[in-house]
Amino acid sequence: MSPDNKSATTRNRLLEVAEALFAQKGYDAVSVREITNAARCNLAAVNYHFGNKKTLYMHMFRERWMSRAQRILTCFEENLAGRDETSSSSVIQALAEAFIKGPLTDEERLYHFQLMTRELIKPTDAFEMVATETMRPFLEKLGQRLKPCLSDTGDEERTLLNILSIISMVIYFNFARVPVSKIIGHAYDEPFKDRLVQHIVQFSLSGIPLREDTR
């Protein structure tokens, strides 16, 4: 119930390195030995603290991934608080900034999106947890913000597709950073992130910039 400091830090180190390794390599590609070596503790520590490897993964998701998602959501609302909350561009910019610039370090952000993308391709028990406790409330909140701005409020499916499309860009430009960097020819530095946010806002609001005669 009240673990002493030493056990708490071992437990936390395990969660920390587990997140990094599971994100980079995927659940099956990481061995418990690799995790405990990286956390500078004994092989048996995983079983002592979490019972088994699978439960470590679930605890990692609950205690680290979901709290990060919460930080992003909080950042989104703080971004919005300082702006016109009823304008669609404010909402989308607040959203894009929370995800692409946001409160996370570049490393944290990469791991966060790698883990989520892995769950999207091959959902585990963690996905159900994330879907009900994080994604659904977030989609609801986002829907409430955006619906007043949308013209087709009657069509629930179209509204959802619009929101998911914005999310798809945010996800893509985060989890596919390595190949995107290769394609555009430079790294994800701060100026580029600013341009990326601007691009997402503009694309979401009016699509690609078209010459008048080619629509």
Added chain:
Amino acid sequence: MSPDNKSATTRNRLLEVAEALFAQKGYDAVSVREITNAARCNLAAVNYHFGNKKTLYMHMFRERWMSRAQRILTCFEENLAGRDETSSSSVIQALAEAFIKGPLTDEERLYHFQLMTRELIKPTDAFEMVATETMRPFLEKLGQRLKPCLSDTGDEERTLLNILSIISMVIYFNFARVPVSKIIGHAYDEPFKDRLVQHIVQFSLSGIPLREDTR
């Protein structure tokens, strides 16, 4: 050099089941035993035909994934041939249809995108191959088609971001079919795919549909 039919079919069965299993579970989660059992052949067959597990994966990517990508590209160009090739909506619709409806069965399409997404998260040697032989030429071709329609032809980065944003939606709505189905409340049937293509075209051309006073 000229394998008889029997060996060819064993080899092909191996490639076929390997693709399905690697796509669904990821490289490390699939054992050679599982593959050879599913292909109804012997454990040693993988080593006889491909040397080792890793080489099987690479051959699978080269012989199955890339030929599928080629079929999608061909479909894109056929879609385009029947329409106004200079209109941006034609180009985007041809693109979205090639990927979302296209020449693949639903199962093939799912595997195709799962494999690509796995390579995006954690690139292997296959990614380099795909990047140079498939993605780059495809981006070039797409760029040539779309650039004449875009108004900011001077800014290479903005052009790329626009193209990547369209691609991000196509990828997302394919690889995340399961969660998207849950969110929208029904399966990816043909009518929905039509609506999805229309949505992607419209979103790409003009973004979310806004009420006049909320921009």
Added chain:
DNA sequence: GTCTATAGCAGGATAGAC
């Protein structure tokens, strides 16, 4: 080309000393 048998090793998990 296909099979069986097995070498050789790495994996998750546990028992029990400290």
Added chain:
DNA sequence: GTCTATCCTGCTATAGAC
């Protein structure tokens, strides 16, 4: 709570019969 030692299962890969 942390460690060492160990069990046992399952893995990749290969040798060699057919």
